[in-house]
Amino acid sequence: MLNQIEIARGVYYVGAVDWNLRDFHGYNTPRGVTYNSYLIVDEKICLIDNVKAPYSEELLERVSQIVDPAKIDYVITNHVEPDHSGSLPKLMERAPQAKVVLTNQGRDEVIKYYGKEYDFMTVKQGDVLDIGRNKLHFVPLPMLHWPDSMATFMEGENILFSNDAFGQHFCTSKRFDDENELPVALYEAAKYYANILMPFGKLVVRALDKVSSLPLSMIAPSHGLIWRSHIKDILAAYKRWGSGENRERVVIVYDTMWGSTEQMARRILDGVASTGVEVRLMRISTTELSDVALAVLEAGGILLGSSAHNSGPLATMAAASSYLQGLKPQNKLGGAFGAFGWNGGAQERLEAGLAASGITAALPSLFLKWTADKAELQQCFEFGQQFGEKVKEANRKD
Template sequence: MNRVQLTKGVYYVGAVDWNLRDFHGYATPGGVTYNSYLIVDEKICLIDAVKAPFAGELLARIRDIVDPAKIDYVVVNHIEPDHSGALPAIMEHMPQAKVILTQQGKDGLVKHYQKQYDFQVVKEGDSLALGNQTLRFIPLPMVHWPDSMASYLDKDQILFSNDAFGQHICTTKRFDGENNLPDVLYEAAKYYANILMPFSKLVAKALPKIKELPIKLIAPSHGVVWRDHIPEILAKYELWGSGKTRDTVVIAYDTMWGSTETMARYILEGVAAAGVNGKLYRMSLSDRSSVLKEVLEARGVIVGSSTLNNGMLPNIGALMLYMKGLRPAGKLAAAFGAYGWAGGAQAALEEMMQQAGMQVEPGLAIKWIPDPAEIQRCYQMGYDFAQKVLNSK
């Protein structure tokens, strides 16, 4: 098989899932990788497994380097099935391997797979001697899941970061510098927005601990390995973790007969006239996970919907439920939409915006088709909202 070596004695043995298009609601048009790494020293250590259907490929890659039966340790940085799903299958081929993980990881793994292994529970400051190298463990609770941790290989200065610094991108080139950097950074931002945004405060607390380490490689569990642009991705995580935003307003909407779309376009004109960058998305045509990537760095979010059954349209309801879970902090928000004999969408939108932790500004609801005076009100709403964005720095 194609043998990929990160450093001498450290190999990539993961799997590339070119065909996955949905990662529990997160659209992945570029596919997903399940990264696993093998350290061959006096002791042999596997860092993370892969998703269950790829267990055979993982074993084949390991066998190309060593006999799996010689593996001494399997580190489980995170028990979610995209990382641990293959564990029951591969452990049958690794009879002497200890499973290294946090206490929360052990509890979850036993409950999920109903199996007992030779567990070694680790905590902050613990380490594992492999021979010439030492693996140190950095628990990162709730930097995605309660059990999450990173592992650091001291001599080669490799941070096995698990979900942190990941991207959902498939490529035959395993390092950032071998790929188009804007593409990788775009996917890293989309990944952060859809996976880690709710935990930004915890990311901000964890970053100083990570930045204290000398790091030559960041090897995440999804996407490419960071080698050539580590300062850039660390700077991005510092930005995203801090909640700092840009003078950008994202307008997301759906429309029934076109009136709400007319409103959206004139609101966008007002935003632009105020000197703020605006981005417009019709949700029946747009992927919500890509829209949330834009929301990540935007200071303002305006959402519009026609009224249906005294509430919002289904595509907007799905967007707001998704956004509520991700809790984009530090955003100004407003709602708008057209209705027929009775409204309801605007009030429902504003309620969910408040539940998502956003600061709700005055919105606009219009009956039937907007006339010239109402079109001017849409323009003014966009302009006034953008002014508040500029003044909220």
Template sequence: MFPLQIAENIYDVGVQDWAVRDFHGYKTERGATYNSYLIMDEKITLIDTVKAPFTEELLANISKVTPLDSIDYIVINHVEPDHSGAMPVLAKACPKAKFYITMQGKKEAIQHYGDIFAFEVVKDGATLNIGKRTLTFASMAMLHWPDSMATYSEHDKILFSNDAFGQHYATSKRFDSEVNQDELFYEAKKYFANILWPYAKLIGNALKKLGGLDIKMIAPSHGVIWTEHIADILRCYSEWGSGVQDGSLVIAYDSMWGGTEKLARAIARGAANAGIVVKVFKMGATPNSTVAAELFTASGFLAGSSTLNCSMLPNMGSLLIYLKGLGAKGKKAAAFGTFGWAGGAQKDMEELLAKSCFDAVEPGFNCKWTPQQAEIEAAEKYGYDFALKLKAE
């Protein structure tokens, strides 16, 4: 079976990882892909590689199009191992190949794999003529590693965008128009929230840099290739990068004996009665990355936990540490929960919320043991009032 030709003399030689379900804490329920693109021109060029366990499959895909030792250039847009894992094997299998990479990428590759490559360091705006085509390299530093760059082929009007515009989404179809649109844009949003959120303020400048390019195709390193919905994903990135919010409230909680769960349900009822969209997640049953995807465009966040050994339950600690890493800016937040003979969960949650850069950590709601009817009603009122604060923004 011959690799898919995505444009004239350009082949998709990457792989689908149908089985992966965890990407350093990011739960990939729909799997992932490691995209690699082979350009057949006067100088045969490979754009990006794959995760190390899939190296043999990459080599087999390339060999169906051209002998491995015919490759002249290998462009490494990003050296994180899911992109670069096949580099050491390629260095041996493609003896004449030069590896085009940023200076930061070179340093990281040598540290990770050893000094075994024929590197050509490229700067922002540098070009490489490969025959009919001239490739232009655009620095995308901190989107999402310091070494990151994108590669543009003016001849084909294709942007090989690296992590930008990607999705962890394994599918037998390779183009955006061929897959379920709700799934696609959800996975694109989830990817942005869990990978690019800490660097969202850099998106605007990156889009300006790309704005002068005539782009007919975006070929990312993960997920499907954009052809029909390029304007839509560019608009989404513009909105996501500027912190656009939808006014919704995310409630995430864990409960020991059901008291905190009762409060979560009561608070959610109150907030919904104020006319906003509320989404409720019980931790342990919900991956942190799913909460992050929903919180990313929400306006408010409520974290709930019973007290265990003077602190929060472990599942809530995991979530709040995860959100701290993402730097969840621009939202109101608060903590709630129940305790027995001593508290502590609310204080610890509030400290982590503050460290996560939430705009405001509001006064929370807490009660002892199982909430009684009066406390349930007070929790509903608390949710209603918190929702009104979100609506007032």
């Protein structure tokens, strides 16, 4: 017998909690990961999303405590990524008569990924499925964060099954936001957004327009907690993040070989701090990239620093630059700095990486040979001061 959780009338949590996962394709998850799945028992029986393949039997056991899986009429697949659809083959063996409901793109992805044809029911914006007491409205959200992505709104209980949107990587025995510490939930929601959805900010704003008029009693994502008491808080946060709103904050991401670049970074930090701007120093060789993404999310400025190595930046900083390019942070000012010896090359690569990320250079780069003398340390301090003032000025304009 497994713990049975009814989140609303006739709506059950049947997902799995992966307490020990610490790496979600490169995203560090110190609080683990959940794969949320929801069973709706109405005149028609629907399963909203499923779970990662290793947890297939747990999903089926949870469903079986409530209904025979063979009685499932619809399997709603909001997103085909394997953490949400991995149990589909085993599930359909137990519910072969069920229709698989998904977008047209999702249909193509299921066929390609699993090599199977099911009884597909493709849906688009405005389509409604009457299941009895409740009705399901389908809200395609392409590229949040795959082409197939959609949300499902259940009219009746007024629950938005949002899949990856509004999620968090956060394991807990309690399913709701008001049963856990709100600051922790919002922290994990921000980290999730920064690493998964940041590249799609403009699309997030459009998605919010689609759901903001809905009478929401709950937002039930496919990762983490269900929002019921703090819906306004998470919607406001997504609006802020999607719009690229920033704070007077600078993040200095660097790595160093023999300490010269670190010496520069610390003096630059003092210069930024002297302007009253919040500033954080993050050495990338001891920091997870996903934590850097979170720090960058609401920062107005990003400084990248590296020693030169093999005619380029250190490999750790090359990776950090590449990660930022994928995230495409909005409305950020940037700059580069570092130390070099007999050969350079880091400057050009870091500058190119900032440009490719869509980050606007606020100042000419600062690169020094060997190690900084007293006058050059003062130059670093002034570089930080100037950058801090630029961030303050940009924030006032915003």
